[in-house]
Amino acid sequence: MHSSDEIGTPRGPARTETDLPAGPATALLVLGHGAGGGVDAPDLLAVRDAAVAVGVAVVRVTQPYRVAGRRAPAPAGHLDEAWTAVLAALRDRHADVPTLLVGGRSSGARVACRTAAATGAAGIVALAFPLHPPGRPERSRAAELSTGLPTLVVNGDRDPFGVPDPGPGVTVVTRPGEGHDLRKDPTGTAAVVRDWLRGQGWAAA
Template identity: 60%
Template sequence: MARATRLEVATAKGPGELVLERPSGVPRAVLLLGHGAGGGVDARDLLAARDTALASGLLVALFTQPYRVAGRRAPAPAAQLDDAWLDAVRAVRGRRGLRRLPLVVGGRSSGARVACRTATAAGAVAVVALAFPVHPPGRPERSRLPELDGAGVPALVVQGERDPFGLPPDAPGRRVVVVPGADHALRRGEGLVTQALPTFLDDVLGT
């Protein structure tokens, strides 16, 4: 059974919240995950990633952004999300025994965008993007693909075949796993997360 620790994270826009869960043995890396714009860290695909990473020997940290802690559904501006996320990275790194562990970052939808935009600043070795919103529905000309391309580290993307936010292409350093018949919610996609994540983690962590 994972051991959970709940922490408040001080940010310029109010407190965020981290829930840290440890694997049964000594962790070999850290996976930090963020939620979507209108949801929380209890999304089924995030929990599938958490459980899979724990079984693969990673410590998992789930971060709730300050606007959600405050009870608001409308997301904060991108710069505020990024700053709060980096505060969460520093909070995780400040925990005893975690500073030198490899860091993998990720999340679903908006959380995946934040993880990609800040991967270099966070010192991450990889990104896990669940339901990355490539563009607003019906607006392919407003592409957010540069955020995914610009992560600068290997990326695993799990995307619904019918996601109205688009489907990113395969690219060097990027592995795209398509969930047949799924939309942005990635329903029925948990099994593919569970299948794809261990191999990806082994590849990027060198074990």
Template identity: 50%
Template sequence: MDPEISEAPTPHGPARVHLHHPDGAPAGMLMLGHGAGGGITAPDLQAATASALAVGCAVALVEQPYRVAGRRAPAPIAQAGVAWIAVAAHLGKGEFAGIPLVTGGRSFGARVACRTWSETRSSGVVCLAFPTHPPGKPEKTRQPELDAVAVPALIVQGASDPFGRPTPPSAGRLVVVAGDHSLKKDHATIRAAVGEWLGSLLG
């Protein structure tokens, strides 16, 4: 079934939401963001969407305002975080009020979710290809963003990711799959990991 596409207001312009409904009443909502220069059609985001729907979770794939405005270069991450929080508040109204929200995304989107998990009142965070540091620059680590997540977290990382391999936070789980930062190789393992983790989290 094709997703419902709508816009969500944010302080930095509208974001675009592609909403997928599961069969029956949703057990939760998984809100996923894209990479810095990529989009919501990334293979790992699509794999996560399929597994979330299979365990009865609604999925919102969110295009940041800079992408909606036609810009490929990412907004500053703090600005992206403000927009992300606004979209989460928008989705928490109406039919999705009162159900658990799990946030996440790939690469840049994963960083945004980690930095805003408290403000979005996330029950958990899914990180696909978390960019632990810029390629070749391990001294510029982003590990503290992940360490700050105090709710259950799932990190799916490519074995040969040039952006490094993170250490999961205290309530986190790291799953290493074949491939690099694109996570294009082992979709079956990605689907299984996300589905099992979400199913356990949502009961």
């Protein structure tokens, strides 16, 4: 079952696209979009389909700056503030779902990591995590992955933003032939996420 809604935040309204499984949800997975993209990116749609099929409720969140029609991303603090407000509302709305998972692609993955502890998330799905700006490996963002929570990173081996190294609690899967957009085989990327969710006990077998 699909539904769309808006949730007010201190940075303006955010839009949510909710897809529920046929039976009771085993977990709630909330996904954010990339800096200049939207929630209809191929990898996000494929992950939604795969997760819903194994009993996970999925909510894709459009940040307020995109709802307002702007392409340039808001500052990190504004993104985190809006995301945290949306997560609080979603937890109330889906209070019967036992587990909250957060994630997204690129910028959305960074927001999910930075706010995971504050939102009470149990795990993180990071698609195309941008380890550093292209050509600037010295500006690493690896510390954002050190949340202490089970985290899945799925990056392409041709991603100019780099590929993080695995760490404590951080599983990294590198997809061959994929760039930053993970567009070549979204279904394969989604299968990696589905299998990880199952392995963590957050999805139906």
